[in-house]
Amino acid sequence: MNSNSHILRDNGLRVTETRQVILDKFQERQSAISQSDIEADLGADIDRVTVYRTLKTFVERGIIHKILDDKGGVKYAMCKESCSHGDHHHDHLHFKCSVCQETTCLEKHLIPKMQLPEGYQQEEVNILVQGICPNCK
Numbered sequence: 479m480n481s482n483s484h485i486l487r488d489n490g491l492r493v494t495e496t497r498q499v500i501l502d503k504f505q506e507r508q509s510a511i512s513q514s515d516i517e518a519d520l521g522a523d524i525d526r527v528t529v530y531r532t533l534k535t536f537v538e539r540g541i542i543h544k545i546l547d548d549k550g551g552v553k554y555a556m557c558k559e560s561c562s563h564g565d566h567h568h569d570h571l572h573f574k575c576s577v578c579q580e581t582t583c584l585e586k587h588l589i590p591k592m593q594l595p596e597g598y599q600q601e602e603v604n605i606l607v608q609g610i611c612p613n614c615k
Contacts, residue, residue, distance in 0.1 A: 489539040496524055500532050501541070509580040510545050510553035510572070545572045545581055546604045555583050573607045577614035581606075 482501045483493045491497060503516050516529055533554060536542040542554045555572075571584040589603050 485541060489541055491535065491539060496528055497532055499524065500529065501536075504542060504554070504556050509582045510555040512551060512553045545583075546606065547581060548574060548606060548608060553581050555581075558585060569603070571605050571607055573609065573611065575611035575614055576608055577610055580611065582611070 482498055482505060485501060486493045486497055499520065500516060503511060503519060513526075513529055513533060516533075517524075517526060520529070533542070537544060537554070540557050543557050545553045545555060547553055569589050571587040571589065572581055573584050574581045584607070589605055592600055592603060594600055
């Protein structure tokens with residue numbers, strides 16, 4: 479059995495080969511990845527709809543979180559251990575390198591609490607910082 483099967487079981491998910499393969503893609507990388515990155519890595523082994531549904535399930539269960547990029551697309555990254563089903567959050571900054579194009583989570587740099595006008599309810603805040611990462615500097 480794969481070493482990441484406990485992540486699936488701990489989040490109330492059935493352990494399948496597809497879920498394990500996709501989870502492996504996240505654990506192999508330190509940076510965020512897009513659905514198209516995963517599809518390109520897997521080739522024709524897993525169809526597009528299955529990848530989409532698996533990513534959606536992983537987000538819902540607090541295994542991964544979405545990162546909006548500067549081009550209007552979405553990337554995904556592993557969540558901190560404190561995320562779970564029903565208590566999913568990612569209140570940290572994200573950084574995109576303008577040289578290598580990698581997007582990483584800066585988990586020690588938290589997004590400050592926003593004071594919204596009366597009647598507004600915050601659901602999610604995304605902050606993407608762009609610049610040059612230490613590897614490309």
